[in-house]
Amino acid sequence: xxxxxxxxxxxxxxxxxxxxxxxxxxxxxxxxxxxxxxxxxxxxxxxxxxxxxxxxxxxxxxxxxxxxxxxxxxxxxxxxxxxxxxxxxxxxxxxxxxxxxxxxxxxxxxxxxxxxxxxxxxxxxxxxxxxxxxxxxxxxxxxxxxxxxxxxxxxxxxxxxxxxxxxxxxxxxxxxxxxxxxxxxxxxxxxxxxxxxxxxxxxxxxxxxxxxxxxxxxxxxxxxxxxxxxxxxxxxxxxxxxxxxxxxxxxxxxxxxxxxxxxxxxxxxxxxxxxxxxxxxxxxxxxxxxxxxxxxxxxxxxxxxxxxxxxxxxxxxxxxxxxxxxxxxxxxxxxxxxxxxxxxxxxxxxxxxxxxxxxxxxxxxxxxxxxxxxxxxxxxxxxxxxxxxxxxxxxxxxxxxxxxxxxxxxxxxxxxxxxxxxxxxxxxxxxxxxxxxxxxxxxxxxxxxxxxxxxxxxxxxxxxxxxxxxxxxxxxxxxxxxxxxxxxxxxxxxxxxxxxxxxxxxxxxxxxxxxxxxxxxxxxxxxxxxxxxxxxxxxxxxxxxxxx
Amino acid sequence: xxxxxxxxxxxxxxxxxxxxxxxxxxxxxxxxxxxxxxxxxxxxxxxxxxxxxxxxxxxxxxxxxxxxxxxxxxxxxxxxxxxxxxxxxxxxxxxxxxxxxxxxxxxxxxxxxxxxxxxxxxxxxxxxxxxxxxxxxxxxxxxxxxxxxxxxxxxxxxxxxxxxxxxxxxxxxxxxxxxxxxxxxxxxxxxxxxxxxxxxxxxxxxxxxxxxxxxxxxxxxxxxxxxxxxxxxxxxxxxxxxxxxxxxxxxxxxxxxxxxxxxxxxxxxxxxxxxxxxxxxxxxxxxxxx
Numbered sequence: 001x002x003x004x005x006x007x008x009x010x011x012x013x014x015x016x017x018x019x020x021x022x023x024x025x026x027x028x029x030x031x032x033x034x035x036x037x038x039x040x041x042x043x044x045x046x047x048x049x050x051x052x053x054x055x056x057x058x059x060x061x062x063x064x065x066x067x068x069x070x071x072x073x074x075x076x077x078x079x080x081x082x083x084x085x086x087x088x089x090x091x092x093x094x095x096x097x098x099x100x101x102x103x104x105x106x107x108x109x110x111x112x113x114x115x116x117x118x119x120x121x122x123x124x125x126x127x128x129x130x131x132x133x134x135x136x137x138x139x140x141x142x143x144x145x146x147x148x149x150x151x152x153x154x155x156x157x158x159x160x161x162x163x164x165x166x167x168x169x170x171x172x173x174x175x176x177x178x179x180x181x182x183x184x185x186x187x188x189x190x191x192x193x194x195x196x197x198x199x200x201x202x203x204x205x206x207x208x209x210x211x212x213x214x215x216x217x218x219x220x221x222x223x224x225x226x227x228x229x230x231x232x233x234x235x236x237x238x239x240x241x242x243x244x245x246x247x248x249x250x251x252x253x254x255x256x257x258x259x260x261x262x263x264x265x266x267x268x269x270x271x272x273x274x275x276x277x278x279x280x281x282x283x284x285x286x287x288x289x290x291x292x293x294x295x296x297x298x299x300x301x302x303x304x305x306x307x308x309x310x311x312x313x314x315x316x317x318x319x320x321x322x323x324x325x326x327x328x329x330x331x332x333x334x335x336x337x338x339x340x341x342x343x344x345x346x347x348x349x350x351x352x353x354x355x356x357x358x359x360x361x362x363x364x365x366x367x368x369x370x371x372x373x374x375x376x377x378x379x380x381x382x383x384x385x386x387x388x389x390x391x392x393x394x395x396x397x398x399x400x401x402x403x404x405x406x407x408x409x410x411x412x413x414x415x416x417x418x419x420x421x422x423x424x425x426x427x428x429x430x431x432x433x434x435x436x437x438x439x440x441x442x443x444x445x446x447x448x449x450x451x452x453x454x455x456x457x458x459x460x461x462x463x464x465x466x467x468x469x470x471x472x473x474x475x476x477x478x479x480x481x482x483x484x485x486x487x488x489x490x491x492x493x494x495x496x497x498x499x500x501x502x503x504x505x506x507x508x509x510x511x512x513x514x515x516x517x518x519x520x521x522x523x524x525x526x527x528x529x530x531x532x533x534x535x536x537x538x539x540x541x542x543x544x545x546x547x548x
Numbered sequence: 549x550x551x552x553x554x555x556x557x558x559x560x561x562x563x564x565x566x567x568x569x570x571x572x573x574x575x576x577x578x579x580x581x582x583x584x585x586x587x588x589x590x591x592x593x594x595x596x597x598x599x600x601x602x603x604x605x606x607x608x609x610x611x612x613x614x615x616x617x618x619x620x621x622x623x624x625x626x627x628x629x630x631x632x633x634x635x636x637x638x639x640x641x642x643x644x645x646x647x648x649x650x651x652x653x654x655x656x657x658x659x660x661x662x663x664x665x666x667x668x669x670x671x672x673x674x675x676x677x678x679x680x681x682x683x684x685x686x687x688x689x690x691x692x693x694x695x696x697x698x699x700x701x702x703x704x705x706x707x708x709x710x711x712x713x714x715x716x717x718x719x720x721x722x723x724x725x726x727x728x729x730x731x732x733x734x735x736x737x738x739x740x741x742x743x744x745x746x747x748x749x750x751x752x753x754x755x756x757x758x759x760x761x762x763x764x765x766x767x768x769x770x771x772x773x774x775x776x777x778x779x780x781x782x783x784x785x786x787x788x789x790x791x792x793x794x795x796x797x798x799x800x801x802x803x804x805x806x807x808x809x810x811x812x813x814x815x816x817x818x819x820x821x822x823x824x825x826x827x828x829x830x831x832x833x834x835x836x837x838x
Contacts, residue, residue: 271663383611385618422615424663443663445619449746449756450806472781494780510782 025093025161028141030188032092034255042484043525045091048138048183049400050481050522053318054252056402057482058523062530064485067545068499068509074531074544075113079106084518085535088138088183088400088479091524095160096533097141098540102127102134103150107163110526113542117163121150129179131199131270137250137398137519138183140191142211147191149180155193155209169214171195177202183250187260187291190217194247198265198311203243206251206262206287208294218294222247222264222282231281235267239276244268245283249313249398252331254345259297260289261318261331261345265311269426271381271442272307279304284312286333288348298348303337303371307380308361308421309392309444310336317403317410321462323351332461334401334412336394337361340464341369354464356457357395357414361388381442385420391452392419392444399479400520402488403461407502410461411480411488414469417452419444456480456490458505468505478534479520491517495536513541598642598674609675612668616661617649625679626729629746630658634729637677645673688730688829690822695830698823702816710834716791717775717812718759719745723836733828740813761807762786767800775812 026032028046036046042059050056063071079085082100089098096110102123107116127134129151140147145166146158152174157166171193172178177200185192190208198204204222209215222245224232232240244267251262264287267273267280284303287296302312316333323330331345338359342352350369361379362371373379379388393415401412426441446452454476457469474493481489482502491497497517498510515537523532532543601609614623620630627633637645649669652660664672699705707717714720724733735742744759760776764784772794774786784804785795789812798804816824 383608383615385615420615422612422663424612424665424668427665441663443616445615448619450760473779474781492781496781498781507782512780 025095027144027160028092028186030142030186033142033186037523043091043530044093045089045522045524046141047090047186048088048140048250049252049315049317050402052185052187052253052255053403054250054315054400055317055319055405055482056315056400056480056520056522057404057484059484060523060525060530061484061486062525062528063483063487063523063532063545065487065501065508068485068487070545071499071509071511071532071543072546073511074542076542077106077108077113077115077540079538079540083135083538084515085538085540086135086137086181086519087535088520088522089524089533089540090139090141091522091526092141092160094526096524097139097146097160098535099136099138099148100538101136103136103148103152105139105146105148105158105163107146107160110524110531110542111529113540119146119148119156119158119163119165121148121152121154121156121165121168123150123152124174127152127179128174128177128197128200130177130197132179132181132196132248134179135181136183137181140184140186142186142191145211147184147186147211149182149184149193151179151181153178153180153195153197155184155191155214157211157214167214169209169216171207172197172202172205176200180248182248185250185253185260186211187253188255190291192251192253192260192262192291194249194251194262196246196248196265198244198246198248198268199270201243201268202246204245204247204264204283206247206260206289206294208291220287220289220294220296222285222287223267224281234278234281236277237275239278240280242268242276244270244280245285246311247313248311249315252316252318253291254318254329257346258291259345260287260291261316262287262289263311263313263316263333265313266306266309269441270307270309271421271444272423272426273305273380275426277305280306284310284337286312286316286331286343286348288345300341300343300348300350300369302333302335302339302341302369306337308337308388310390310394312336313398314396315400317401318345319403319405319461321408323462330462332403332410334396334410334414336390336396337371338390338395339365339371340410340412340459342462342464343369352462352464355395356412356459356464356466358389358416358418359395360418381421381423381444383423385422385445387418387420389418390415391417391446392421393417393446393475397477399477399518402480402482404482404488404502406484406486407458407482408461409458409467409502410464411456411458411482411490411502413454413476413478413480413490414457415452415454415475417447417475419446454493456488456500456505458488458502470500470505470507476516478517481521481523481532483523489521489523489532489534491521491534491536497521497534497536497541511543513537513539515539596642597670598637598677601671601674605671606674606678608668609671609673612664613672613675616663617672620657622732625676626732627727631727632729632732633676634679636679637673638680642673642677645676646670649673688825688832690825690827690829692826692830692833694823695826695828698819698827699830702819707813717787717789721831721834723834725832725834726836728831730828730832733831734824736813737816737819737824737827739815739817741809741811744811759811761810761812763803763805763807764796764801765803766796767802772796776806 037058087099177197208217224240246265267283285301338357340356353365424442472492478491513536521534622628625633705714709720778785
């Protein structure tokens with residue numbers, strides 16, 4: 001601590017001597033984001049997924065397999081009674097930006113956890129949140145701005161220095177069930193924003209806004225809005241009208257080809273597909289989108305005619321690797337439907353698809369990656385419940401997997417539970433005037449306790465073959481972080497935050513934080529010192545290795 | 549969409565979530581304080597919608613009950629984490645039960661059942677209304693006074709607590725008469741390990757099977773047997789017959805065996821049918837603090 005203090009003191013003295021501009025926090029450039037969590041300044045974590053490829057991998061290695069056993073709590077920030085933190089903090093130049101439910105942003109000094117400012121948008125008293133918990137998963141940074149998606153479906157631009165609102169635009173009408181919980185994605189001059197609310201009949205779309213003034217640049221609908229729209233013939237009897245295919249998690253971006261990769265949610269109504277026969281494009285799909293025009297370059301549908309609430313909103317991770325001896329540009333996604341997929345990200349062609357968690361709904365995938373489903377009578381929801389693996393919460397849910405270019409492994413927190421799926425009689429309406437989730441389309445009874453288990457699994461990123469696993473007790477909802485220190489961080493359902501050896505899964509360190517962790521771990525560095533951060537309950541914990 | 553949600557919900561609302569009524573992830577979301585369901589003005593039916601319900605509607609109510617309520621209340625409504633519901637309509641009326649389904653019961657783990665709309669909720673009420681005279685109902689043929697004597701003679705209070713008196717090896721029985729059906733209680737007397745109750749100790753663990761008899765052997769060859777109180781990825785805590793807690797780091801254990809099918813509680817199948825009826829009749833009088 002002495003060293004840190006000394007550095008702070010000397011920096012403070014410098015600030016007195018130099019013009020203010022020299023000491024100001026650096027604005028975040030697009031080039032910075034392209035190199036987030038990597039050289040030349042791996043200490044900054046500037047985007048939700050760590051880097052634009054959503055790898056949740058950091059080049060920091062001060063904390064590594066040799067010294068991680070000495071990891072200690074550096075500071076804790078308690079949010080008070082606002083609820084469980086699901087947010088991934090971003091760090092730029094020593095300042096951390098973390099969010100709290102429902103839509104609050106807090107700026108902290110990343111060395112000390114001391115609060116610098118808070119921003120809470122005014123929210124309507126009659127907020128509609130059907131089928132989602134009013135939380136927030138993080139912000140985007142660009143220039144001197146912090147971008148926030150709000151629970152009432154607005155995009156707000158906040159001054160990174162003062163915490164004051166610069167502008168706010170309505171992304172969609174909250175009265176119709178739209179709500180935002182995910183982090184926006186900042187790319188070159190644009191802020192990419194998804195929407196949630198599929199259980200309220202929200203019609204999914206993805207939008208790009210001008211980062212400077214909030215002007216809408218393009219909007220891509222994920223479900224047809226007229227009989228002429230592409231995919232309309234995959235919804236019997238015009239059933240596209242009920243929507244779905246929301247875009248509630250954060251996607252990834254390839255700057256080389258200027259392509260956005262973003263997953264889409266389930267069709268509406270949920271759990272009862274009898275009124276919407278057909279594949280229901282472009283729900284439960286991965287979309288590749290031209291960032292300039294918003295036009296779809298290709299799509300890949302993981303679960304055609306989905307009836308189990310298995311959104312394909314999981315983060316698409318981009319990496320390059322050899323397939324059959326040839327270097328390929330790939331995108332990988334561990335899907336809620338319990339299959340791990342690898343696609344060619346230049347054209348969407350299927351390369352690999354294998355289960356990474358227990359599943360009982362498909363015999364396998366065909367050569368194009370389309371599932372070969374078991375008969376509907378054995379897997380579709382029924383009034384009294386049909387037992388199917390994975391459960392409604394999926395082989396994995398919104399929490400992020402990660403990829404280490406050093407090990408070539410894809411790490412995912414995998415769930416091996418089933419559920420008894422219940423089919424209801426949905427009554428959909430915009431804004432879901434029926435007032436129940438999925439318009440009453442159904443739901444499920446979960447397996448609980450010893451039957452509901454999760455494991456950190458390391459997969460060969462190209463083949464999906466399991467290399468190791470670390471079984472946990474209970475139903476963990478924590479993402480996974482990989483670092484160049486050859487470490488993987490995650491947590492179990494009982495509040496143990498832990499570090500594993502990235503090569504073989506050996507547990508190297510753990511600490512009980514007192515409440516389950518419902519977010520994705522991240523790492524950053526300030527003044528040459530590496531920190532690891534994750535939230536347990538309503539407290540953000542930051543760890544480092546004491547140096548004196 | 550749903551999904552994102554219930555994670556958070558689960559965290560904050562550990563209890564409500566753990567009870568998990570209909571566990572659409574989304575459902576959990578709506579179990580939160582201030583969720584819109586609780587803000588609605590409760591609709592009051594002008595007439596009793598369960599009057600003149602067709603057998604098909606009752607059957608639909610039964611299926612929906614099994615799917616949406618069975619996890620907590622048992623698929624035959626005879627109780628589980630949540631109370632036995634046989635006779636609930638007769639005791640509280642149709643509107644109370646309907647409101648409990650649609651809007652939850654504030655201050656309890658009974659959260660709004662988000663997969664049932666008004667029509668289906670009424671069908672479930674219609675089904676529950678038929679349960680008053682069905683097997684597992686609240687009526688039982690036995691003499692509670694004799695049952696109380698049998699309870700004392702058989703040493704039940706060594707392990708079970710009633711009104712603050714008794715042991716803590718097994719579950720407290722103070723309110724057992726409103727939680728369980730006579731059928732369930734008799735089954736436990738005959739085969740205690742067949743359908744063990746959920747974990748009572750820690751709210752977060754409410755949906756775990758409780759009283760799991762567990763045997764661990766340490767790396768230096770020592771064996772401990774106890775009821776599992778807590779377990780995470782790195783540790784396990786057992787409670788022995790004397791009520792002592794033993795916590796082990798899993799890395800120090802060579803084996804952990806959860807002896808599913810075994811219980812600390814002995815079988816009372818040697819009692820006569822009449823004696824078991826008396827004992828169950830006594831237990832059914834224990835309604836707890838109202």
